[in-house]
Amino acid sequence: MYKALSVFILGLSLAVSTEGQIVHETDETKLYAQTKQVNQFFRRFNGEEDEKGDRYYEGDKQFRNVKLRKKYLEILFDAGNGGMTPELKTEFVKNVLDKSNPGLLDFHKPDWFCEVHATFNFKGKHIPIILFMELEDAQLGSKWVIRKVNAKTFEDGFKRDTIHVGKFLHPLSHELDFMNLRKALLNTDSVSQFANRKFVPDYLTLFLYEIYTGNLKFETVEDLKFHFFQISGWYFELSQFNRPGYNTGWLISSLVKLNNEADKTVFRKYVYYENR
Amino acid sequence: MKTQRNIGGLVILLVALIAFGTSGCKSAKKGREAAAAKARMEQAAAEKARQDELARQQAEEKRLNADKANRELEEQARRNAASKSDTPTSQKLEQYFTSIAGSSSTTAANSSIQEALTMFASEDTPVLIVISEEGGQKDYDKPTTIKAYLNYLKDQRKKPDHISNVQMNDAGRIKELELLKENGLNKP
Amino acid sequence: MLRNKFLLLAILLGLFTQVLAQEREVSPQRKQAIDSLAMEKVKDLSKYISIIGNKKTLYAEATRVMDRAGELFVPDSEMGVSSLSRKEVNYYKVRKYFERLMALNYDRVTIEWYNVHYISDLERQPDGRYVGVITIYQRFEGTSGDVLKYKDTTKKDITIYVERKKTQIGGRIVEFWDVLLGDIRVTETTV
Numbered sequence: 001m002y003k004a005l006s007v008f009i010l011g012l013s014l015a016v017s018t019e020g021q022i023v024h025e026t027d028e029t030k031l032y033a034q035t036k037q038v039n040q041f042f043r044r045f046n047g048e049e050d051e052k053g054d055r056y057y058e059g060d061k062q063f064r065n066v067k068l069r070k071k072y073l074e075i076l077f078d079a080g081n082g083g084m085t086p087e088l089k090t091e092f093v094k095n096v097l098d099k100s101n102p103g104l105l106d107f108h109k110p111d112w113f114c115e116v117h118a119t120f121n122f123k124g125k126h127i128p129i130i131l132f133m134e135l136e137d138a139q140l141g142s143k144w145v146i147r148k149v150n151a152k153t154f155e156d157g158f159k160r161d162t163i164h165v166g167k168f169l170h171p172l173s174h175e176l177d178f179m180n181l182r183k184a185l186l187n188t189d190s191v192s193q194f195a196n197r198k199f200v201p202d203y204l205t206l207f208l209y210e211i212y213t214g215n216l217k218f219e220t221v222e223d224l225k226f227h228f229f230q231i232s233g234w235y236f237e238l239s240q241f242n243r244p245g246y247n248t249g250w251l252i253s254s255l256v257k258l259n260n261e262a263d264k265t266v267f268r269k270y271v272y273y274e275n276r
Numbered sequence: 277m278k279t280q281r282n283i284g285g286l287v288i289l290l291v292a293l294i295a296f297g298t299s300g301c302k303s304a305k306k307g308r309e310a311a312a313a314k315a316r317m318e319q320a321a322a323e324k325a326r327q328d329e330l331a332r333q334q335a336e337e338k339r340l341n342a343d344k345a346n347r348e349l350e351e352q353a354r355r356n357a358a359s360k361s362d363t364p365t366s367q368k369l370e371q372y373f374t375s376i377a378g379s380s381s382t383t384a385a386n387s388s389i390q391e392a393l394t395m396f397a398s399e400d401t402p403v404l405i406v407i408s409e410e411g412g413q414k415d416y417d418k419p420t421t422i423k424a425y426l427n428y429l430k431d432q433r434k435k436p437d438h439i440s441n442v443q444m445n446d447a448g449r450i451k452e453l454e455l456l457k458e459n460g461l462n463k464p
Numbered sequence: 465m466l467r468n469k470f471l472l473l474a475i476l477l478g479l480f481t482q483v484l485a486q487e488r489e490v491s492p493q494r495k496q497a498i499d500s501l502a503m504e505k506v507k508d509l510s511k512y513i514s515i516i517g518n519k520k521t522l523y524a525e526a527t528r529v530m531d532r533a534g535e536l537f538v539p540d541s542e543m544g545v546s547s548l549s550r551k552e553v554n555y556y557k558v559r560k561y562f563e564r565l566m567a568l569n570y571d572r573v574t575i576e577w578y579n580v581h582y583i584s585d586l587e588r589q590p591d592g593r594y595v596g597v598i599t600i601y602q603r604f605e606g607t608s609g610d611v612l613k614y615k616d617t618t619k620k621d622i623t624i625y626v627e628r629k630k631t632q633i634g635g636r637i638v639e640f641w642d643v644l645l646g647d648i649r650v651t652e653t654t655v
Contacts, residue, residue, distance in 0.1 A: 027617075031580040036599045037621070039584035053582045057492050107587075119552075141588030220553045242548075244654045382525065402633045407641065408497035415497055416640035419633060431532060432511050443634075452634055459500040 035076065035249035038226065039107075041238060044072040045096075046104050064104070066097055073097075078241060078251040088255055092234055103231040108135070111229040113147065115271075119219045122210065126219065127153045129207065132272060149203040150273045158201045160193040167193060225253065227271050233258055235267055365450070366439045369395060373436035377429045385430040392426055397449040399423035405437055405455045422453060490586050490594065490626075499583045501643050502624045506598055509536055509645065510575055517565045517573030517606075530562045538625055538644045545650040547616075553649075570606035570613055577602055586626060594626040595646075601653070621649040 032051065035041050043049040047069035048056050056063040073093045077084060096103035105112070113134040120129050130150040135142050160166075167190065173180055184194055192199070210216035226238040237254035241247070258264045269275045372392035379385035393399050403425045405417040420428075429436055441454035490498065512533035516526050543561045546553045556564065565573070578601035586594040599621050606614040623646030630639050 028578055028580050031578055031601055036582045036619070037584055037597060039597070040582055055492065055495075055585070107585075138590040140592040141590050143590055220555075222551060242651065242653055404633065404638065404640075407501050408493070410493060415494065416638060417501055418629075418640050418642050419631060419638060427532075428508075431515065431529060432508055434511075457501070457504075459497070459504070 030246055030248070033075065033246040033248070035251060038238070038250050041076065041250045042105050042107055044076060045069070047072060064102070066099070066102075069097060075247070076252055077255075078239070078253045079247045081253060084252070084255045088257065091257070092231075092236075092255055095233065096231060103234075105228070105230055108137075108142065109230065110134070112226060114144070114224055114226050116221055117223040118221045121217045121219055122153060123215050127151065128222070129153075130273070146204060146207075148272055149207040151203055151207070154201070154203045154206050158192045160190065160195075166190070169194060229258075229264060229268065235264070235271075363442070365395070365444070366442055369442070369450075369453075370436070370439055372426075373429060373439075376426055377433050377436055379430065379433075382430070389423075389426045389430065393423065395450055396422050396453075397445050397447070397451045401450060401453065403453045403455060405457055406440065407457045407459065417457065422450075495586065498586070498626055498641055498643065501641065502583065502596070502598060502626070503581065505536055505624075505643055505645060506600060506622055507577075509533060510577070510602070512536075513562070513565060514573060514575050516562050517568060517570065517575075519571045526566055530559065530566075533562060534559055536645050538646050541623075541646050541648070543648050543650060547652040548654065558648075568606060569608065571608045572606070574605045574607070575602055576605075592627075596624045596626065598622045598624055616652050617654070619651045619653045621651075623647045 035044060036053075040049070040053065043053075043055070047062070047064045047066075050056065050062065062068055070093065073096065077089060113132055116131040116133055118129055118131060119126055121127075128151070131146050132148040132150070133144045134147045136145045167184065167187075169178070169180060169184060185191060192201075207216065211218075225240075228236050228238065235254075235256045235258055236252045238250055239253035240250050241253075256267065258267060266275075369392065372388055372395075376385050376388045376392070379388060399422060401422045403420050403422050405420070406414050407417050408415045435458055437455035437457050439453070440456040441452075442450055443452040445451040512529050515521050515529045516533070521529070537558050541558045543556045543558060544553045545556070580601055582599040584597045586596045589595055599619060601617065601619055603617050604615060605612060625642075625644045625646055627642045628639060629642045630637050632638070
């Protein structure tokens with residue numbers, strides 16, 4: 001299916017070699033088929049470029065053409081993911097191509113963000129940290145910023161037992177000028193039990209502070225994927241596939257139907273690892 | 277008797293005065309009219325002379341402007357002729373470009389570079405490369421110098437950009453060079 | 465009266481947004497010329513790398529070419545390299561990458577291009593500069609004598625920075641497009 005589709009993607013004659021270029025015919029059809037950048041995923045999803053990657057602009061006949069979009073959407077899913085049933089994908093495509101209200105992606109609008117899996121060095125130990133990044137308007141343009149951080153190492157420092165009674169500062173501690181704080185804070189393993197009930201740690205603050213102190217140093221990015229909530233009633237995940245064949249590059253790796261705003265809120269928390 | 281004679285004389289004198297006076301007025305009036313007419317004629321003549329002079333000056337100015345415009349056109353045509361790519365200077369320069377880009381060795385290329393540089397006011401002579409042009413508005417790549425451009429040709433060994441404009445100084449050396457990028461978007 | 469004020473505010477806001485949206489983008493015609501210029505810089509870099517990696521290139525000449533290649537980049541640019549066997553990314557300053565290339569023990573380095581590339585849209589940074597990414601695919605072969613010692617196929621995502629600048633030439637102001645390369649992500653790929 002993908003080889004046949006790549007014929008559509010090509011639709012052009014391959015160049016002869018010039019100045020040291022070598023044409024590997026089969027290889028090049030695969031490279032043309034590949035969704036090479038996230039930018040290209042946006043353009044193909046919206047039907048805003050041709051098979052060679054040249055942009056269509058408003059006013060061009062093929063700009064956001066429904067047939068063009070349909071063909072592109074057929075090749076933008078990870079074919080190896082059985083969790084996305086053909087029926088689910090068909091329903092999604094139908095929604096997206098709705099003539100009265102087409103689903104389009106906008107680079108500059110909210111409701112899409114990146115999950116970056118990175119490795120850091122924390123006081124001599126290699127630890128994984130997840131950074132949630134989003135685009136933000138700034139001065140004359142835009143930039144990526146860190147929205148949230150998830151790190152098991154940090155989480156361990158805020159564990160507290162909410163069932164058993166455990167240690168506490170008794171209700172008349174104030175009469176002794178809170179002298180029992182000294183003993184309470186000696187045991188560093190369970191300090192968070194002295195925070196109020198509603199306390200929720202903000203790991204981004206901790207992350208930035210540890211970088212500031214020099215305790216935490218960046219090593220490398222292991223992997224990244226994108227989360228999209230821009231299509232009304234739907235969520236999808238975008239991941240990169242570096243493998244042989246035609247179904248490669250940036251592809252939809254997960255697709256979930258969201259029935260209402262409550263679903264969207266819950267699922268967003270899940271994506272942020274907040275209720276796992 | 278004497279009184280009557282005096283009165284009579286006075287009357288005669290009076291009549292005479294009146295007669296002479298009237299005729300004098302008439303003459304004066306005629307004289308004044310004549311003077312006025314003469315003044316008007318002189319005024320008219322002066323005005324005409326002024327207008328003639330103005331017309332003469334305007335005609336002279338027009339002639340001078342026409343001469344100046346013609347001279348400018350001739351100068352521009354001369355400059356255009358000098359800057360066209362088919363002039364001997366441009367052709368010679370193009371040959372150097374081709375030779376440098378296609379040199380068999382670094383030594384040969386460096387030798388061609390040194391020769392080519394003698395055509396220029398200095399090795400820092402600016403080179404402007406047009407990447408596109410639309411509606412008279414030119415878009416340029418970052419300006420470089422002729423020495424840097426020639427070395428670029430030597431390193432990259434690719435087809436040189438098209439020579440579109442050559443400006444010469446009084447000593448017959450190139451003081452500024454404009455090239456048109458070979459990118460399929462520009463028509464030489 | 466209040467309603468009219470709101471209406472006026474809404475109109476002004478709409479106009480402002482429109483102007484802002486237009487200022488975000490370079491016109492299609494200009495984009496095409498800039499894309500072409502950027503691709504040329506990428507090809508120039510590739511040629512310089514071939515010269516640097518060629519054992520026949522004399523040290524002084526290789527150093528000179530490294531300087532020329534370095535001028536294609538904004539300061540502090542880095543190469544981030546990973547392979548199929550090792551996902552971990554190794555980071556090198558561009559100059560260091562060239563020096564490592566020069567130190568490779570191959571008689572000849574051949575870099576071949578696939579006839580496929582992709583150029584992203586230009587996006588505006590907070591400082592007003594435009595940024596884009598060019599993706600190319602290359603086949604690298606290192607030979608010693610007639611023996612092929614190493615080969616790989618890589619996808620290269622190359623950052624490009626585009627800025628409108630002015631300079632004075634011959635007593636007049638000349639505006640130009642300054643196109644420079646930035647960080648490059650190199651990923652081994654299976655084709």
